[in-house]
Amino acid sequence: MFTSVSPEVSNAYPAEAIRFARDEAARDADDVAAFLAGTGLAPPRGATRPFPPGTLLDLAAFVRVRRWEAAGHTAHTEAGLPTADAILRHVHGGLLAAATNAVAVLDGAYHRAVWALAVDRFAWAARTELYADVALDTEGEDELVEALARFLWAHRQVAPILDQEAAP
Numbered sequence: 001m002f003t004s005v006s007p008e009v010s011n012a013y014p015a016e017a018i019r020f021a022r023d024e025a026a027r028d029a030d031d032v033a034a035f036l037a038g039t040g041l042a043p044p045r046g047a048t049r050p051f052p053p054g055t056l057l058d059l060a061a062f063v064r065v066r067r068w069e070a071a072g073h074t075a076h077t078e079a080g081l082p083t084a085d086a087i088l089r090h091v092h093g094g095l096l097a098a099a100t101n102a103v104a105v106l107d108g109a110y111h112r113a114v115w116a117l118a119v120d121r122f123a124w125a126a127r128t129e130l131y132a133d134v135a136l137d138t139e140g141e142d143e144l145v146e147a148l149a150r151f152l153w154a155h156r157q158v159a160p161i162l163d164q165e166a167a168p
Contacts, residue, residue: 020124027127028060035063055094057108062087064114068133075121075135081113 005018013021036042036059043049065076066084077083082090087110094106126134137144 016124017119019128020119023127024118028064031063031067032056032059035059052098052105054106054108054111055091055098057111058087058091058094058106061110061114062091064118071133073133073135075117076114079117079121081110081117 009018033042041049062084065081065087068074068076069084090110091106098105121135121137123130123134123136126132
């Protein structure tokens with residue numbers, strides 16, 4: 001895990017985007033490790049297993065899309081990307097091909113497409129602040145603002161934003 005970001009990256013991207021990328025990369029790594037352990041494909045403790053990087057990246061796309069589907073999100077299929085099952089079949093096919101042909105490795109194309117969708121269509125701070133993936137929709141912004149206003153008004157007494165005694 002990295003602890004610092006180069007000045008070039010810091011100047012090119014907002015801090016929220018960098019934080020999102022860092023947190024989501026760690027989350028993808030944890031989810032892929034858990035998936036591999038759950039399927040019996042993880043190496044024994046202290047050992048390594050030589051998975052091609054593209055395979056691991058596409059497995060990350062699979063676990064992310066599977067998480068979206070479990071939460072009811074359809075942004076990936078709306079964008080023309082496959083379902084989690086289809087991505088897993090792709091990874092499985094890539095592993096079978098690599099077993100007989102060392103040149104046949106996955107290039108991580110699904111991961112790049114799913115990652116671009118995550119950056120474009122999901123709230124960057126939602127995971128850390130709401131513990132959920134929140135899809136953003138550019139259409140229907142007026143309805144979103146109305147729904148948010150109704151929600152905030154209905155819950156205005158539940159969690160006051162300012163402590164009344166501390167207010168000036």
